[in-house]
Amino acid sequence: MEAIPISPESYNLGFIGAGKMAESIARGVVKSGVLPPQRISTAVHSNPNRRIAFESFGVGVRSNNSAVVEASDVVIFSVKPQVVKDVVLQLKPMLSEKKLLVSVAAGVKLKDLQEWAGHSRFIRVMPNTPSAIGEGATVMSLGGAATEEDGELISKLFGSVGKVWRADEKSFDGITGLSGSGPAYIFLAIEALADGGVAAGVPRELALGLASQTVLGAASMVTKSGKHPGQLKDDVASPGGTTIAGVHELEKGGLRGILMNAVVAAAKRSQELS
Amino acid sequence: MAAVPISPESYKLGFIGAGKMAESIARGVVQSGVLPPQRISTAVHFNPNRRVAFESFGVGVHSNNSAVVEASDVVIFSVKPQVVKDVVLQLKPMLSEKKLLVSVAAGVKLKDLQEWAGHSRFIRVMPNTPSAIGEGATVMSLGGAATEEDGELISKLFGSVGKVWRADEKSFDGITGLSGSGPAYIFLAIEALADGGVAAGVPRELALGLASQTVLGAASMVTKSGKHPGQLKDDIASYYGTTIAGVHELEKGGLRGILMNAVVAAAKRSRELS
Secondary structure, three states: OOOOOOOOOOOOEEEEOOOOOHHHHHHHHHHOOOHHHHEEEEEEEOHHHHHHHHOOOOOEEOOOOHHHHOOOOOOEOOHHHHHHHHHHHHHHOOOOOOOOEEEEEOOOOOOHHHHHHOOOEEEEOOOOOOOHOOOOOEEEOOOOOOOHHHHHHHHHHHHHOOOEEEEEEHHHHHHHHHHHHHHHHHHHHHHHHHHHHHHOOOHHHHHHHHHHHHHHHHHHHHHHHHOHHHHHHHHOOOOOOOOHHHHHHHHHHHHHHHHHHHHHHHHHHHHHOO | OOOOOOOOOOOOOOEEEEHHHHHHHHHHHHOOOOOOOEEEEEEEOHHHHHHHHOOOOOEEEEOOOOHHHHHOOOEEOOOOHHHHHHHHHHHHHOOOOOEEEEOOOOOOOOHHHHHHHOOOEEEEEOOOHHHOOOOOOEEEEEEOOOOOHHHHHHHHHHOOOEEEEEEEHHHHHHHHHHHHHHHHHHHHHHHHHHHHHHHOOOHHHHHHHHHHHHHHHHHHHHHHHHHOOOHHHHHHHOOOOOOHHHHHHHHHHOOOHHHHHHHHHHHHHHHHHH
């Protein structure tokens, strides 16, 4: 049976799991005007703070997951990876192929999601933590019965909290090691840059402010310029200057290899855990 | 003689040196509404492309520096460090203390600037390359006769292309090594993260896009959250286990020390060059 198209102008969105990721996406979607809050709902079972969090910007809060699924055309499973299976199986009778299903659970494969739901109109999404401040890096993979339009709809949702890409599911361990875990590598790097500044005579608070703004600015140059980062580095490293002296230390120390190691190790761990 | 206050609502801004930095600041200032283009001017001696660049957004272009100084209350010296001395000495007769003077020349000290100009109503500013896309990290140091209001005026100008801080001039070598040269370290890091992604099975174009967006998002979390980067790392390294595996590789490889080395080496080179 062919998938019934979801109407972009009138579909209702539901979140199973009312945690931080769900809240970030819901806030982003409302703020960017992609969906009005009245068309969004979730369920809160125990923690009243979560109810308040969602109601505070107009999202409907039910008392159980079934009510959310009933009310929704697009259902996002945003519960912890360990409980996704049970939750999907529990809701299975209500998960007709009329509904587009989405999972943001790290490490949970489409093959399994589709088996638990009983159909393959599923999209697997790997967002990352900076989605919480609207600068996420999100990758999605379409399940067997998810249409192109389904993909565009989900792309628009996650596009309201950052950038979105599509990929084959086979790349997802690598993606986890890079964009999933990557923010932590950068937090380390920013702290170290600040320490370097302090070692070179810059007061701590200024050093930390400069470190984070410098990293932000440099990354913005890469995303906005469309130039290769190696070219950008060439552009700013003038002969005999301070920049090439700094770069020399990074190459001597093997910074590149260490960062590669981190991504590869995290990807390997992702593979082991899945 | 006390400095005559510059009127924020009516002052005219002039750039001596019509290069990329001047253009970035001028564009940022106009785009953010800090100044209308009619109150900005520069001089172009040879390159007609530079004239076209400035005139294209309404900035006045004179044929010589004297005309710019004549027309301006605030004069920014944005020529290359090697020629600042000659340019300032040449214009000295016109540089009364009624005019607020600013230098963005890397490594050129206030002591010298003030000597060449004949007075100390000078502000030394160290912007960085991402100012060109509005995400600069800029630090300023006030000369002897520059007032608080002068400082705020210049802070507002550079605030239109990024973030601004104040510091003692004695920190400027360290600042050069950190925010001045820092973007290059990040370009290297982004390329290495992308390579790590490719090694872990992510297609190249996706890996590069994810790497730069992840760095941008992480840095945004540091600047916006006000949390210590170590705390942010703790917050996400407890989830799922892949992140701490990556972090372990960074610590094993000594990433932090290498980044500190880069900042310190660049700062040392800055001291040698000045």
